[in-house]
Amino acid sequence: IYFQKDIMIDHCSLSWGLDEVATVRDNENSTVQWCIISESLNHSFHPKGDHGYGGIWGGIGATFHHNLFAHHTSRTPRFNGSRYHGEPEQEIVDFRNNVIYNWGFNGAYGGEGGHQNVVANYYKYGPASRHKDRIVEPLDSTGAWFIADNFVFGYPEITADNWSGGVQGEFAAYGRVNSPFPHPSVTTQSAEEAFELVLANAGAVFPTRDAVDRRIVKEVRTGTATYGGVWGEHSGIIDSQSNVGGWPELKSAEAPKDTDADGMPNSWELKHGLNPEDPDDRNDDQNQDGYTNLENYLNELVSGIEH
Structure with missing residues (x-):
């Protein structure tokens, strides 16, 4: 979704997409909340080859909170920045209380010419993860970042000080700010509290979760992955819905x-x-x-x- 306005995406379960599973960028006044974004298809039919990515997120007044990213090789999310609409002062993104699990060769990155709050998110590496201690990798020196109170599983020193290794790459020292950018009011918990709330409540939970979401949540909680494709058995990075048993039967x-x-x-x-x-x-x-x-x-x- 891009170049639209006044968007609310709430309690959706999104899986098995080519390229990205859920891209929301370059919109005016957008919110994605309480969603599960899982299992992008990696070695599938994308013309560029392997492409199992989570999403590109950004916007002019954009809020992303209490979502779960699980089992993507990258873009969890890719912060879009202002590279398409060309108005850096308007690109203000608030990303808080999300859970990010089992990214592959990269996780969150980007943010060129944007203003990003990255607050009280829970990062947990999984079987496919390479940069296990990463919060975000800024892609150039033009992005501005307020990063605080994020929990990085297995790395207490980064949890205590997110800038002591969680912000990575060539431009890690650029763009740091000490006060958050303006954002809509969001009831915010600690990252550890948000982890439990997201696992209990995110996705299409009404009237009940389907088998796919129940499995994903269990894998996040236990730090495991049941399935895999060319990335590796039990890596969590799949190539087709057939890798996980195909489309579930949904009764109505x-x-x-x-x-x-x-x-x-x-x-x-x-x-x-x-x-x-x-x-x-x-x-x-x-x-x-x-x-x-x-x-x-x-x-x-x-x-x-x-x-």
Whole structure:
């Protein structure tokens, strides 16, 4: 997703993509939260060859929090910077309380001409990881970085001081700032607390997680990987969904009756004074709360989920 505005991606489970699994960059006002981004396809059909990457993230006012990256060779994420829209002062990205597990030859990097907060994330190497102590690798001297309170599994000295080895590469000494860039308010936990919350709540959890997400979360918690491809057996880096047993069987109940096919069941529309034969009322705001009628219905479906 790029060159759009006012985007919210919440509680999605994304896996088995070519190139990247989830790229969100160069948008205005975007948020990705409580998502699982796992198992990009490495040795697959990308024209450039092996390409099992997590995502390119950035934007003009972009927030990424409480997400899980697992089992990618690189780009967890690649911070996009301002290289496409060319307005460095507007590229402000807040990346906090995410969990990053089992990156391959690289993890997070980039940030050219951007302003990045990297705060209270949990980094845990896995069977495929090479730079096991890496938080991020800035790609040039034009990016600005506020980096603090990140937990790096197995490296207590970097956890205590993220700049004592977690920021790596030729340009590690450039762009350091001591105060965070402006960002929307996000309830922020310590990295260790966020680790538990993300593993318990991220992804498509309603009404229940599927077998793929349950396996991914178990592997993150235990520091293991069940499957692999040309990268290596049990590396976690796969080449096809067939490496992990193929597409899971997802059972579904019968959908409630929706005469006008506007996404809101007849029973809900009648209860809230709407017309079950008018498809256009989904975009109205019956109770004047700032959300469309369809948004209110969808929000009710998950009203019992705390995060």
